[in-house]
Amino acid sequence: MATVHQWTGLEARALRLALRLSVRAFAEHLGVAVATVSKWESKRADTEPRPDTQAILDTALGRANAPAHLRFETLLSEMASSMQGAGRRVTAIGPRAWEYESWADDLDRVVVALSRQNFTFADSLLSRWLARFDAHGLDEKGLYLFARSTALLGDLKRDQGSVLGPLSAQHSYTGARAVFTQLDIPRRVAQLDLSLAVVTEMSGNVETAARQYESLAVDDRLSHRDRARARLWVGTALSKNGRHDYATRVMQAATRDFEELTEPDDWSVAHQKLALARRGVGDLDQALHFIGIARSSGATDSPMQRVRLDTAHGHILLSDAATQDDGLQVLDQAARAAAQYGLVHQLRSIEGIKAMNEGPTGPGRR
Secondary structure: OEEEOOOOHHHHHHHHHHHOOOHHHHHHHHOOOHHHHHHHHHHHHHOOOOHHHHHHHHHHHHHOOHHHHHHHHHHHHHHHHHOOOOOOOEEEOOOOHHHHHHHHHHHHHHHHHHHOOOHHHHHHHHHHHHOOOOHHHOOHHHHHHHHHHHHHHHHHHHHHOOOOOOOOHHHHHHHHHHHHHHOOOHHHHHHHHHHHHHHHHHOOOHHHHHHHHHHHOOOOOOOHHHHHHHHHHHHHHHHHOOOHHHHHHHHHHHHHHHHHOOOHHHHHHHHHHHHHHHHHOOOHHHHHHHHHHHHHHOOOOOHHHHHHHHHHHHHHHHOOHHHHHHHHHHHHHHHHHHHHHOOHHHHHHHHHHHHHHHOOOOHHHO
16 A cells, blocks of 8 residues: 655645546545645646645545555656656555565465576565565565565575575574564474474584474474475484484385375485485495485476486495496586586585595595
């Protein structure tokens, strides 16, 4: 809804046209003389209604419906383009009802863009709204959209490898969590807790992340799928910490959950994680078995998931001197894709795997 700080004949004329009233009908609508309205029409920005009439115009604008408000602001914008400073006394307060719909539609587009690692477009869509509105001026629906936008910005930063710091995934997730807490939406708060646990793991604090995942795996605020994902990530964190056998049991339980929930993509990812856990204990036959299932069943339209699959596959192949050259080739392919799509965290992981292979205890040195 627009607000007028100081009415002149210009704003009064715009309101009359927005309400689609004649001069006489507008005068009757306001309860003023026709001559008064005629004066506004002729002098426009060079005349200002009396204080009591200012209040009457405020009331008339406040009672106007949403389409009339849109016409009012559009007319003023057009008038301002031909008359210097004409529109500066009018501002829009918060998003209008139809802007909420556009905002929600854009968030759906962000989700698709992120799934394809089109970070530039996703960032452009999010910035369009986050830069436009101050959270302090939004109602509950606007705050919900603002928090969803901030959470998706966290996903973008996480996928780009910006985990900690003032412009990081952690910063965005924490901000979104605060708004969802204010709105009293427990499920969204728990989802942000899960995202923050992922950030903790990515930053290298795997033991703390594992404890956070364990707590969230039995958290009723989360959906069954999110609890299963938390259980899978318990195993991921434990495997990174060298506890491969226990991690395998935990991840197998999560895999059964995904099968019961009919979540094929999560089921495929679980097999990828299982493959890495078995590689960790030197069981390369099982590792190759699980990565084969993951590669044949997983979604291939996401660059992120293709890079993850190739990285896991290359890591397993690199663990055997007989397939080391194949492993390096697969990792090189994954590195090129990671660089192409700006997947910084994955690129660092690939470089780390190669560095370990070239070290004094790697297969390449045996």
